[in-house]
Structure formats: structure tokens, C-alpha cells
Amino acid sequence: MSAYAAGPSTPTPNGAKKWLTRAPATYNKLPGTLFLSPDRLVWKQDGVPQPPVNVQLLKASAIFNSKEGALPVRLKVVFTDNEKGFQFAFSSPTPSEALAQRAEFVAHLTPIINRNKSLLSGSPGSAPATPAPGPSTPGAERSATPGAPGAATAIGQENALRRSVLLSHPDLAALHKDLVISGQLSESEFWHGRAHLLSAARAQAGQKRGRASQLVDPKPQTGEGGDIKIVITPQLVHDIFEEFPVVARAYSENVPNEMSESAFWARYFQSALFNQNRASTRSSAPQHIVKPDPILDRYLEPDDDGSAPRQIFSTAVDRLLDLGATEEDHEETGNERDVTMQPGRERGILPLIRRFNVHSERLLQQALGEAPAGKRRKLEGGMDERFDPNDYYDEIVLDDLIDHHASTGVQLDLLNSSLFSTSTTVRKAAGDDAPVRTPSESRALLADFRAQTADYLRPLHALKPARKAADAALQAMTASVQRQHAAHAALPPIPAEFFRQMTTCQTAANEFLRQFWGAVLPPPPPPPPIYAGVGSGVSGGERLGLSNRERAQKAQKMAGYLARTGEKVDALVSAARGEGVDPERVRAAFGPLMSAVDKALKLYAQRRKKT
């Protein structure tokens, strides 16, 4: 579409400005002109020298259009620091011109907004639009090339995902801020092992919200002075046409021949047709009384409160549930038909209930697609296809009716049961010196053993507890109980700020350890194909692609960081005394961390010596 300059053009303050496009537009119901330059959006009111709207496009975040075909032709621009944004209505005399102008503006604004979006998501976890250092900037610049409106590249998507993961995990965001922003780790390293978080976020983002299931029911709102007011949005119109095809028919037949659109809606909301289509009770206040309307009343249908609903959706019933199938068998019994089975208690509610049913059926059909039809085809096999009595066999047969031969039970035979038996010979411990006994020695041993168990009463009566030993035992046990108690006694809490320093040191060291072992150990196997297709192609490639040299470099870097961890811990321990915390306690708290760090460093030193 060619650039189109129309309408009164007011003199610009500095005449050398080069506008990309301009158009007559109203803002706040005032007539004026809208100008767009590569970096600014300006709106000037007619006759007023100073433009009230003059914003930089750096912070533009989104644009919204009004519906095609709905007048007036609107455009709304929203900024990151101004959520409300600015709303303009293109005021060219002919609607097609206004549409063309709006399309022009949209075409120019869209790449700017996309560029802004990529720049925004390039900075991890922070709102301002200043781009962050690191590998994300080349990605953002790549996506900002003009001529690609509306299509965010894979890198941009990836950054958006990372940002959403950080937003939902605040502790991860804190760790990220500590390590990546301060430059110790790079972005890709940070996300190296956390691909599962990203794939979860990706799956969540890919979920689409389904249709709203609420029945369309615009309620009139009472304005001041008793006027009833209903806001008609294009979306509402669309929903009404979908829900009540009668109204769509009435509209297509009468507008714009018999009445204008606004007149149609005004009369519709006051007519009996609207009252019939309601989904809730209406108040009987005087302004809500329905007026008879000659045109719209032609579309009225009689109320749906007979004993059978007018619209029966599924004529095909599952044969197993079909009560009517055996009706001919019941005629001779002489019983009357069951007249107590009336639908609904009051007749007035029946139309409402049936409307709900119709609505639910429509929703189900939309959601499930063609499945009900397929089922129907199967059920009507008697009429359209060859009747296959085995169609229902699977549903009729019950497992209990089948005579399984009484099973004698399944013998649980452990394969390699020798592994589990305890009768094999025990492995002798290293220090066990089993004296080789001669048979006579064995016999003597056994005889002695047997003698010990005979005649129990004598030693029982002669039993005297050894006094000193008993006292010693008592002392020992009491001492051990005391020790246990002392160990479990609650220690005074560490001050919060100091504790936070300790925890950040610990988490940072953990992260370095993770990266170190990730670089040193063999890489994990590739994920099974189910997950590989969901879009992890980008991240999968970069994960497996670390070459040996890169891994060695990473290991070296991490080893350097780990060596510094020891110093950090020492600093904390010496600071502990100043905080009023026992330094030994702090050192003990870091004990496991230090042993892990030592192990890693030892391994690294060994490897370096080898190579």
C-alpha cells in the first residue's frame, strides 16, 4: 500500500523532520493528525501548535487493532512504562481509507515492537530495556533485522522461556543474578544442566486456552436515570451469532435493509426474542418490560417446554442403554406408562434447562470434534452397515462369568535364587583366624557347651550382681545419655544476615561444583525421542556440542572458582566472631562443602598430572 498523505497537515515545529507516515486521527475525541517517525510517535491536535502526544518508540511493547469491519478504525499503542497507552481512531471520511492508513501504521510499528521485545527479553530478569552483556546480545541483534515483522526467532523464544523460568523460581533468579550478572558464569553454562526447567516452561507456554464455556448472556446494566445500558463489543456480537443462530439469521436478513445496525441491537435487546434467549432470570422492573417488535417477533419460536425437548441431538443411542429397544416386550404387562417421570418440576424452567443442554452439547462437539459421529456410525450398524453382533461382545462379557480353571497359584520362583539364599558359606573376614580343630577338640568343645546349659537352678540361685562392674556400667550409660542430650540441645540461632551470607556462599559453591562435575564426567545420554521433538532442538544442539577442549576449559575455570571457595569460608569463619556466632560452629557447618570441594580439587590435580 502506498504512503498516503491526506487531511489537514499542520506545520511542523522544525520543518526538517522526516515522517514515515501520517494520517488524520482522533485522540480523546479531538480531531488531529498522527505522525510516525522511525523513533517517535506524535499526535497533533488541529489548530494547537504543541503536540500533546510525543513519545519515543523505544518503549513500545504492543499494538492493538479494533476488529476489521467495526467502525471506527482504532489503533492502540501500549508502552512498557505506560500500560494504558494511547488510543487513536483514524478519522478519514471513507472507512477503507482509514483501514489502509491503519495498516500502514501497523506495518511500521510491528518491527519496532518486535525489536523492543527481543531487547527486553535479552536482559535476564529485569524490566528496563537496556540490553545486557553476554551472549544474548548478538541473538537480540540478529532478531532485530527489519523485514521480519512479527516472527520472533528461536533465540528470542529461548530467552523468553528463560526469563519466565527465572520469574517463577525466585531462588534460581537470585542465584542467576549473583553468578551471571557478576560475570562469573555465562548464560549458557548456567542453563546447561537445567534444560528440564526450560522444557517444562516451553510445554506450559504451548498450552492453549480453550473456548470459554459460559453461555452468552449479556445483562443490562442500569445506568443513571433508569436507562438500561448494554455494551456491545464485536466479540459479543460474534458470540451471540454463534450461540443463537436465529439472531444471526435475523441480522443478515434485516440489516442494513430494514434497519441500521445500532437500531437492530437496540430493538433486539428490548424484544421478546432476547427475553426468550436469556440464560438467567430477569427483573420485572418497568424499564425491563419487553416491547413487542413487529420484525423481530417473527423469529420467535414457541417455548420449548413440552414433555420432550425440541432439539434432540443424538438420535443414535448406545444399544446397550436403549430402553426403547425392548418396549415391545413390555406391552402385555398391563402397566401404564410411567407418568411421574416428568422433566423438570416447573414448566417455566424447562426452556432454560434445555437451552443449557443445547449449549453444552455444542461445546462438546466443538471440543471433541468428529468422535461422536464416528461412534454413531458404528451404532447404526444395523441400518447402514452389516450388523456385527460382536460389536458389543466386549462390553457385555464380564471377567467373573468366564470359568477360568481354578489356578493352583503361581509359584514365585526367584531366578538365581541362590543369590538370596542364606545357606551358602559366609565369606571369612580378613582378621578371622579360625583355629583348625581336631575332632577331639571339637567334641570337647561341644561337651563343655552342653554342660553349660544343664542344671540351671544352681547358677540362678547363686547369682550375685557384681557391684563394682554394675556401678561402672551405670556410670557409663548415664554419661552416654548425657552426651546425647547435650548434642541435641538447641543452639542459639545465627543472625539472619550472616546466615544469608553463609547460604549464598554455599549455593554458589554448589553451582560451581555442579558445573565442574558436568565438565569432568562423561556427558549424559541423549534424551529419548519423545522429548526431543518438542522444540528442544535448539537447546539440545548446544548441550551436546561442547567439545573436549571446551570442557577442559570449563573444568579449569571451575577449579579456579572452587579454590577460592576455601578462602571465602575462612573469611566467613573469622567474621563469625564479630557477629557473636561460635566460629567452630560455622566451620563445622561448612564441613561437608569443604570436603566436596577438596575431593573435586584433588581429582582435578590428579588429572592434570596425568595429562
Added chain:
Amino acid sequence: MSLPAHLSLILDLSPVPWTALSHSTPPLSLRAFLAQALVFLNAHLALRNENSVSVFGALPGRSVGLYPPPGRGHGHGRRQAGGEEEGSGGGDENTFHVFGQADEGLMSRVEEEVAGLEEVEEDTPPALVGALTKSLCYINRLSNPPPPLNPTNAAPAPPHARIVLFSVSQDASMAYIPFMNCIFSAQKLKVPIDVCKLDDSEVIFLHQASHLTGGAFVHIDQREALLQYLSMCFLSETETRKTLAVPTQDKVDFRAACFCHKEIVDIGYVCSVCLSIFCTPVAQCSTCHTKFSPDTLLRFGGSATNGHSNGTTA
């Protein structure tokens, strides 16, 4: 009114460790041990009228129920050679009949079993696990009594049970899997297993047993004062233990035995399906027959580093 308590003793009656123990310093002979155990038993029975006791013995290669005598009615003990009065209950009249019954019944069975030992079997470990299992079955039977013949009578309340295990030898890592199963059953039945360690060898699994079931593990230093230890640590009932501070050994060694060689391992390989432990990577899990992927095996088998703990399989 609290429930009656049931005490179950598990004695290790293998000749070789006892001989070694009686020659060590300070010595503890089987005779002295049995005397003190009987006093402990009687003390338990004296605490309440409805208290009951059961004893199981572990001999090399087999386990037996010692008291109540299986298959025989109560109170038909053999007469002692000490020339007591002839009576239907046995024992002299100066002894409380409950004590007499229990002591007599137990000792006669012990004598019987020990007399049945034919030869010294050096290598066969005592069947502690078998005895433990039988004890748990007995306790289970007590806890779920058969319905009374007369439906109007209320069924007697099942007692609180606990097990005291006397250990004189090293624990057999052969019996790791059945032993762990016993521990889990004891957990389900809420039966604490107390362990009384008389000698100085390493027992890892008994530690774990007492820790997992909430019992006490006591290593006896002063062997002559065994009774002191018994009455201080093991006599109190489960309910009372909550208010008493029972001395127990806190540091528990949580190592396990590998399923392929029955050796105790620090770091091993765990099947992610059935959680069985192996000391070296295997191609197929022996318990659940899951095939492990060859990539994983390459990683573990071929990696130069060792000691990366607990690799799990895909």
C-alpha cells in the same frame, strides 16, 4: 490402663562364639548369661500379670522356638535333677509359679536343643534371621487372635510386643535381604527391636535394625554386670520408653550389602526400578530383570574417574 506387654527374646546358641566369649576378658560364660537372662525374664513377667514372653533360639544353620514349648502344653516341664517336689507345675513351692513355669520350660528346651548339636560347624552362621522371622510370626499371631468361641466375650486386647536380640558374633552379610525384610515387617507391626551386643565384633545390620524400628542398641562393656544393663535399658516397655532416656548408640552405619556378592559396600550402583544394590555395573538387574542401556554401562564402565556416587540407570 495400658496394654499388657509381650517380650520376645532371641538367643544365639552357637558353640564357637560362646566359647570364644567365655575365654575373653572379662569372661561371660553361657551359664552366667542364661542365669541373668532368666532373671530378666522373670522381672518382665513380674511387672504385670498379663505380661507374656516368648524365646527363640538361633543355632548354626537352623532356628528353633524355645518358649512357649511348641506343640506341648504349658507346665509340663521335665523334672529337675535337683530333686524338687513332684507337682504338676514342677519347681519348688518357694518359687512363684509363673517364674518356675517359664524358667523350667525354657531351660529344658535349651538343653534339648544344645544336646542335639552333633558337631561343631565352623562356617555356618547362626540363623538369626530365621529366629527373628519366627518371633515376628508369633507376635503377629498374638496381635491378631482368632475370634473367641463365644461371640459375646470381647476379644482380649492384643499386647504391645518388643524383641530383644542377643548377639555374640558378627552379622552375616549373606542374610542382608531377608534381614531387611524382617526389619520392614517389624516396622509395620510396630515392634521395636532392641539389640544387646555382648562381644566386640562389627554388626552393621543390627544397628540399622534397632535404628529403623525405634529400639535401643547397647554394647555391653562390663560383661559381669549384664543384668544391670538389661534392667536399665531393656526392661522398660515401649510406652514408658517415651518418657525415659534410654541409652542407645546414636551413630548408625547405614551401609548395605551388595546383592551380587553379599559384600558390604560404601558406594554402589542402584537399579532405578527395584532399588537393588550392585557393587559393579551389571547388564541386567538380577531382581527385576530390567535391562540397562549400554550407553550407561559404557559411561560407568569406561569412565576413568571412580567414586561418583550412585549412578542411576535410564
